[in-house]
Amino acid sequence: MADTTSSLSGTGSVPQTRDRTERRVLLSLVLAFVTWLIQAVGVGPVLNLLGQAVALGIENLFGWVHIRIPVLSAYQSLLDTATETLGFLRYLPWAALALAALFVGLLFRQGDGFRWAGNRLARKSVGWIVAAALLLLAMALSSLIDDYGKVGKVVAGFATRNGAFLAAFCLVAALALAVIGSSGILVTRAGALERVLVGNVTAKVAALPMILVAMGIFFGGTIWTIAYSFTNSKLLPKEHFVGFDQYARLWGEPRWMVSIENLAIYGVLSLIFQLVIGFLLAVLLDQKIRFENTFRTILLYPFALSFIVTGLVWQWILNPDFGVQHIVRSIGFESFVFDPIYDASIVIYGVLLAALWQGTGLVMCLMLAGLRGIDEDIWKAARIDGIPAWKTYLMIIVPMMRPVFITTLVIIAAGIVKVYDLIVAQTSGGPGIASEVPAKYVYDKMFLGQNLGQGFAASTMMLLSVLIVLIPWAYLEFGGKKRG
Amino acid sequence: MVDIAPHAHQPVADGPRGKRPKPLFSLRNIVVYGTLLLVSAYYLVPLYVMIVTSLKTMEEVRLGNVFSFPRDITFAPWVKAWAEACTGLNCDGLSRGFANSVWILVPSVLLSIIVASVNGYALANWKFKGADIFFTILIFGAFIPYQVMLYPVVIVLRELGVYGTRTGLVIVHTIFGMPILTLLFRNYFTSVPEEIFKAARVDGAGFWTIFLKIMMPMSLPIFVVAVILQVTGIWNDFLFGVVYTKPDTYPMTVQLNNIVNSVQGTKEYNVNMAATILTGLVPLVVYFISGKLFVRGIAAGAVKG
Amino acid sequence: MGTSISVRDLVLSFGSVQVLKKLNLEVADGEFIVLLGSSGCGKSTLLNCIAGLLDITDGQIWIKEKNVTWAEPKDRGIGMVFQSYALYPQMTVRGNLSFGLKNQRLPKAEIDKRIARAADVLQIEALLDRKPGALSGGQRQRVAIGRALVRDVDVFLFDEPLSNLDAKLRADLRVELKRLHNQLENTMIYVTHDQVEAMTLADRIAIMRGGQIMQFASPKEIYSRPANRYVADFIGSPAMNFVEGTVADGAFTCAGHSIPLDGYEFTPTGRAGGPAWFGIRPEHIQTGEQAEAMPFRTEVEVDLCEPMGAETQVWASFADMQFRFLVDFALDLKRGDKVSVGFDPARASLFHKGNEERM
Ligand SMILES: Nc1ncnc2c1ncn2[C@@H]1O[C@H](COP(=O)(O)OP(=O)(O)O)[C@@H](O)[C@H]1O
């Protein structure tokens, strides 16, 4: 209790140096963890590919005046020597951990000794000790786990390789907590170490799946794919760097060109039609009509269906021998031709028909929500001003709904680039290659054509096109808010 | 100044009185209802076509057109679609795909919702350093074409030894469901008054206690919305199914596509349509039962809040 | 003076719920009428009916001697101002003011003239080329008033126009509205739930409750001769004191007291007497020496004191009822002190126990 006063008045030198030491402990722990993570995940090859990309870029920088800077081979030899001489770096995690332990010792000396009884962080440090014990147990049992199929093998392998390090890591953390928990100085003001290791560590652990997925899959996976799009991977990913060869080949492929052309036609038309029709339908439903719920249910139900179902149904309806064309002919128009399944020149419009059937309901719903969100008084004011309804919609409501339009646009656009299932079900990309799309190109190259490099390059192009839409939007949507 | 006695008022005179008369068949009504009926017809035709085709015999399908009503109704195509249709080597119909889809659906929905709700809660109420960065990446993940991440996930699943299994697909759905669901839950938990959360903390409740005892009971509707979103989303998935499973473990959509678009044999359109309806049945039932909640779900999932 | 607005037997139902019940209202030319009532009593609904924004269920609405029951809002010769301003956000102030006029196909010169005049009256010339998003709340409401002004109409309708503003701005704009009315001499109907606004602005106040008008009279009349107990309770702050008892033989008797009612103006139905509520406003109760001069005096014991700045509100009990009055802040009263109080029964109000109407 006597310490409380000193800490309240405490800008003395003791807490300050302790604060610094605490931060050093933390820093060493973070360093240990990060270096371990880098080794465990194996970012080496990816980094290497990026390095090669940079080297190649420099090498060809002055290619147009026929000057080559021979950096690629230099890079290779540099890498080789680096791998040899910097081999000791694999001990870096352990070194950092040792450093952390050293600082804990310092902390111990600066504080007022160590008392387990009455230690206010005892419970928290027990948690870390338990974690360490569990890791050691997993390590010990790894030979047993080994027998439980492939998953067992993976877990066992991981435990043998990393169990010791992680257990040591937890022990150092426990020790650090126990030591700072002994001192009364920081009772009223948590230090850096406590804030990080105790403060809201549960929240961080709970958010771990999100962090792992965000970093490992979404971020890491994307970088990985981009990096490997510069290799000539065939059946399996290879780290043989070929520069932009895959992209050159991609843009020389007639099938890719057709895919891009289809995507452009399909994208532009479905964007326009979905927005216009969706908005018009929302306006109709907004007229205080009877059976609004029934109409909405009917307009939205296709959205609940799979693209596969949609594609197959429309394939059947548009079937030239039994469907629309057949019926129109049978009622007298003998020469009527409408065959968007087998006619290469219009097949993409058949797909568009199905896509509109499925997707417009969603746009209608979003627009309706937007319309309903508009202040009733605006309508009243416009009525008193004597402005006709159509003019109110056009001149006042539509401009007010700009954010809804933009958001809807982004959602539709993101969906357009991903279009795959519908094509597979309705036309299988046919006739010939007439209705191919980029997403299908990627799948076919990656999983059917044993040409991973092409798949990676094509998917990177898809990513690029999405980013072109997404980044300006995100900037307007989120960047703008911070300013205003 | 004013000389009107209280409550002195003039009687109702002749002339317009009460509701303005509105003709039932005004131009406006004809245009509005006419258009809506027409559009509704366009939307209902495919459903009608599916149903009538699936109830016809193959002879009748060949003779008639897709819209004609079946003369003698038969359920044989349904039986065949469910239990006999062939995909590759397996000839046990869609029942296999149905079983696979259910096997995949239940754990995927549970797992993804548990993970995402905890994530959303941690993000909304326990803001920690760097949370915003991870969240931004996650949201970008919702828009990035899955194609970019397909192969890295193959590697991860292969490393874990679950590539080609239903377990693998459950993991995939949990991962790719995370952005939208986390956003959904985060926005909802953010809208819960902070005082409730602070009061609970003052009362000594910790991370999990607050979540289980206070937040979860308060947010039942959003859990229902999430379930609707995931059930339809996962059931309708095709891409992940075809990439991460094998013929034995194909979900229903993949199997349906293989049955209908198989190149061998004669096309049995009635069986195909029966199979198509069967596959669409689960999300349709969810849709019609959930009604308004479904709309809320897609609105919440689609528009960032 | 002619009638400007006449609402006759107005009924409005939302489905099966009757929100306005056979409501009658006569407004003279150039009057400033305030509709006052608690939230949900149907004030906005009545205003929207007059404006033609709601289709009424039964009855008639006359504006300027014309039956406008079925007329479109734009043809009724009204302008309206809303609580949420309802400005068109993507148009400049000038655009907001001119949009309706352009739609009427008025000549450009005429439009410019009207805008210039409205801008001058409301002092918004400097804002004409800004968008509503770049204006403060008070400025926005001024623009909204301007939009009604340029329509050059006889009747203005206001639906709680000041409720979204902070207290200071509200007081300022209130004065300006009053000034505007004096200058324009249009008929104005103003909805509010704030009795200070009502008292200060109105020529006459219509107190509404449950879709009916409880009393329609000048502020003074409503304050001093409330038509029923609800109005008496609703108007005035702090609220009126009520004591339960009986009126008989020109006096009011209640537990242990008899108050002579000399000078009280009975209504025709009041003279008969019977069980009654006796109501007296706290500010009409005198204490100390002034009490001596009052026709009725008594002594009460202090229960609780609430200092309110210039005055202190004192709670005491009288005839077994809670009772409050105001004393000067300098007077230091404590719980248990005996105070002599007095009042003039002529300033009091009596209400029938059953139907709560004035006696
Ligand atoms: N569109 C509507 N549908 C059904 N009831 C309504 C509607 N608008 C208002 N009401 C009801 O009518 C009553 C009066 O509303 P209103 O005139 O807005 O009250 P206020 O006096 O606060 O302005 C309220 O009880 C409200 O619930």
Ligand SMILES: [Mg+2]
């Ligand atoms: Mg109101």
